[in-house]
Amino acid sequence: MHPYGKSFNHAIADVTVSTLKESGHEVSFHDLCAEGFDPILMGEELVSDRSDDELVQIHWNEIKEADGIVIIHPNWWGQPPAILKGWVDRVLRENVAYRFPEDDDGSGLPIGLLKARVALVFNTSNTPEERENTVFGDPLERIWKDCIFDFCGVSNFHRRMFRTIAGSTSEQRQAWLDEVMDMVCEHFPGKER
Known part of the structure; x- marks a missing residue:
């Protein structure tokens, strides 16, 4: 999420949650900043x-x-x-x-344990798309699709980057929020709206 409560990320989250609920889905929503999630992985936990x-235990149970x-x-x-x-x-x-086969020391291929049938990632950026792709190679696609969700067993993955936020108009932002609603409905079908 985003530490600033009036960010476009929060608007995306609001539309996502309301669309899912209106479609009849049960939603566990977490704003990590608002709930004070501690991101530090200590040695003993590792x-x-x-x-x-x-809070970590709640997240474990919900994600599973x-x-x-x-x-x-x-x-x-x-x-x-x-x-x-x-x-x-x-x-x-x-x-x-995820887990590794019993005879694997952790260097082999993992077995994904997440039962989620789909993962959506919505990002915001102020970097123009051409620069993102040619200079940086779109690292967020690689992180979420290959390094995280595929590793954890979720192969039905979709991502949308909204850009550039800094110079966008209110009309552009509303069009993006409409797109969020459409993507959520497409990948999480439910009752008719």
Whole structure:
């Protein structure tokens, strides 16, 4: 998510949550900044695959049961904000989101454990698309599609980058929010709106 409550990321989240609920879906929504999620993975948690953090345990339980996942965040330095990276480190853990075969030391191919049938990622950026693709190679696509969701067993992946936010008009932002609604309805069908 975004630390600023009036950001376009929050508008995307509002439309996403309301669209899912209107379609009859049960939604577990988390604004990591608002709930004070601690992104720091401590040594004992890393080696034990256990956490005393009740919020991490809630996220573990919810992600394991989720039929679909939607991630919303800005593009900061070609990656998610630190709090979201910490969420990935602490929540998408071995034996929660993936595991290795018994005879594997962790260097082989993982077995994805997430049962989500689809993952959507909505990003915002102030970097023009041509520069993003030619200079940086769209690192967020690679991170979310290949390094995270495919690793965890979610191969039905869709992502949309909205850009450039800084110079956008209110009309452009409304068109983007309409696109968010359409994508959510397409990938999370429910009752007729």
